[in-house]
Amino acid sequence: MTRKSPAELRSARWFGPADLRSFGHRSRAMQMGYAPEEWQGRPVIAILNTWSDLQPCHSHFKTRVEDVKRGILMAGGFPVELPALSVSESFVKPTTMLYRNMLAMETEELLRSHPVDGAVLMGGCDKTTPGLLLGATSMDIPAIYVPAGPMLRGNFGGKTLGSGSDAWKYWDELRAGTITQEDWLGVEAGIARSPGTCMTMGTASTMTAIAEAVGWVLPGGSSIPAPDAGHIRMCSESGRRAVEMVWEDLRPSRFQTRAAFLNAIVVAMAMGCSTNAIIHLIAMARRAGQEIGLDDFEAASRRVPVIGNVRPSGTAYLMEDFFYAGGIRALMDRIKEHLDLSCVTVNGRTLGENIAGARCFNDDVIRTVDNPIYGEGSLAVLKGNLAPDGCVIKPAAMDQRFLKHRGPAVVFDDYPSMKKAVEDESWDITPDHVMVLRNAGPLGGPGMPEWGMLPMPRALLKQGHRDMLRISDARMSGTSYGACVLHVAPESFVGGPLALLRDGDIVSLDVGARRIDIEVSAEELAARRAAWTPPERRYERGYGYMFSRHIQQANLGCDFDFLRSDFGAPVAEPAIY
Structure with missing residues (x-):
């Protein structure tokens, strides 16, 4: 393998020339107490840290960043910490999904505008994983991902x-x-008692597992609990590896192949993944120039069973149990016949090499393909006249009697009116009704908030019911469950068929046939469409203005249209004068 020379380092453009501009770069580095020996001829490694005082999932990053720096220094690199948007799932409103693309843009521009040769990306809470990886993909310098890790059991x-x-x-x-x-x-x-992300198989653990399956994470790194000493060692090792990746010029474009993304879909399906996996993985693949879509998820769903017995799809176990049972390496070993083991990862080895020798220590936590917790994959993609561009449901985490259902719609145009209705104990609603929330998609939310697990009506709860069919163009938390149809595309806000649905219309769902339809004639739907009035946009200034004019629909990954890999020519390196 050809290795870079110090003169070929990207940072050498800032620090190397004997001119006035580089004099300024060197003198300002010395102003901070750095000696020339600390950066000369050494890879400068950016550490993008999404820690903040309002990001509980990343609270340990305040100290873990020092472990990353230690690893970089050990390998002969020069670490520089660059704070990035924390996108806290717990506190950011109206939804972190509104800001995923902001983090992606920030990541790309932080890496482009600074004198850095490689990067360590520190994330984990739901949108930080795709946000950081999207930006690093577009910048395409050597980069490695450090997952926050799940918290301890509650x-x-x-x-x-x-x-x-x-x-x-x-x-x-x-x-x-x-x-x-x-x-x-x-x-x-008692439910959250340590640093780290949700310890269920929510969006956080789903996305870090996907990151590892694509090749961004050191082997087994996505499974390590946040408080575990192994997590500290993984941080240091990631710092060391980032330096070597620079010398090897191992960039994301070298390992983010179509096969790598198909591997990620397979792993997600087997783990009992979050429904959000579809949106983020499609965005990640398309940003990398790989054509991945809903059909790829549907194909994997039909052949890869759920073997990760972790809530909410599983019955009893959490991510801590999953780690002790062998973690992501053990799970991938059990589905290796569905994986392309030749795919290269950030450690320079293939996926097959990384999982060689993996062992499972608890066959109930990580099942075999012959004894799954659900016979098909975690997610099912549905289409029909209600969702011509597709929608998604999580069959493994719902009452199985709703896999095939037909019932009258009860339609809500906004969350407050729906919330008021479900608290009315006198509401005359049955478990056969179909609750529908619209205007909650990428534009309608705005930002596609996690409203899709519509609350069960209090009247039905009092009667002992705990599930019913619910439909929306929103998302739901990966920790959620129930017969919830999500991501209906096109969304109602742009005139998708969901906008034409009326109270009492019969909705039919058949998960086995992958169909979702409204039993209304095409002529009637056309008449309703002619009478439909588009709603006003939510934002008229700032980031929201840009978001509302460039966000793509759920089936396309909700990326900005101008950030697609096929949008214009690649950006040149910044001029240094």
């Missing part, structure tokens, strides 16, 4: 709690009157 009353999933569960029990307010406060205090 606990209440001697029972194990899973973040997100048990919040929804116990909230419904509180509304149904089966637990007390004191119980609820106990759940609140």
Whole structure:
């Protein structure tokens, strides 16, 4: 393998020339106390750190960044920390999805505009993984991803709690009157008790696993719990590896092949992934110039079963159990006949080499393909006259009686009116009705918020019901569950068929046939469309203005149209005068 020389380093353009501009770069570095020996002839490694005081999933990054720096220094690199947008799922409103592309743009421009040769990307909370990887893909310098890792198990009353999933569960029990307010406060205090992302198979763990499957993460790194000492060692090792990647010129374009993204889809399906995987993975692949779409997810869903027995698709276990059982390497080893093992990863080795020798230590946590927790993949892609461009449902995490269902629609145009209705104990609604929320998609939300797990009506909870068919153009948390049809495309805000649905229309769902339809004639739908009036845009200034004019639909990954890999010529390196 040909290795770069120090003179070929990108940072040498800033620090090397004997001119006035480079004098300024060197003198300002010395102003911060750095000696020329610290950067001369050494790769400068940017550490994009998404830590903040309002990002609980990344609270340990404040110190973990020092471990990354230690690794970079050990390998002869020069570490520089660049703070990046934290996009906290817990606190950012109206939705972090509104800002995923902002983080992607920030990542790309931070790397382009600074004198850096490679990068370590520190993320983990839901949108930080795709945001960082999208930006690093477009910049295409050597980069490695450090996942935050899942938090420890929650606990209440001697029972194990899973973040997100048990919040929804116990909230419904509180509304149904089966637990007390004191119980609820106990759940609140015990459900999240360490740094790290949700320890269920939510979007965070889904996306870090996908990042590893594509090749961005050191082997096994996506499974390590945040508080584990192994996580510290992984951070340091990632720093060391980032330096070597620069010398080897191992850029994302060298490992982000179509086969790598197909591997990621297979891994996601086997893990019981979040529905959000579809949107983010499509965006990531298309940004890398690889044509990945809903049909690829559907093909994998039909042949790859769910073998990761982790909530909410699984019955009992959490990510900590998954790690102890062998983690992502063990899971990939069990589905290796569905993977392209020749794909290269950030450590310079193939996926096959990385999982060689992997062992499973608990066959109930990581099942075999002959004993899955669900016979098909985690997600199913549906199409029909209600969603001509597709939508998604998570069959493994719902009441199986709704896999084939037909019922009258109850339609809401906004979240507040829906929320008011579901709290009305006198509401005359049955579990056969189909609750519909529209104007919650990429433009309508705005930002496609996680409203798709519509609350169960209190009246039905009191009767003992815990699931019903719900449809929206929104997303839902990866920790959510239930018979929820999501990502309906095109969304209602732009005139998709969901905008034409009326109370009482019969909706039919057949997951086995992958169909979702409204039983209304084409002539009637055409008449409704002619009478439909487009709503006003939500934003008229700033980032929201740009978002509302350039966001693509869910089936295209919700990326900005001007950030596609086929949009214009590649950006040249910045001029240094």
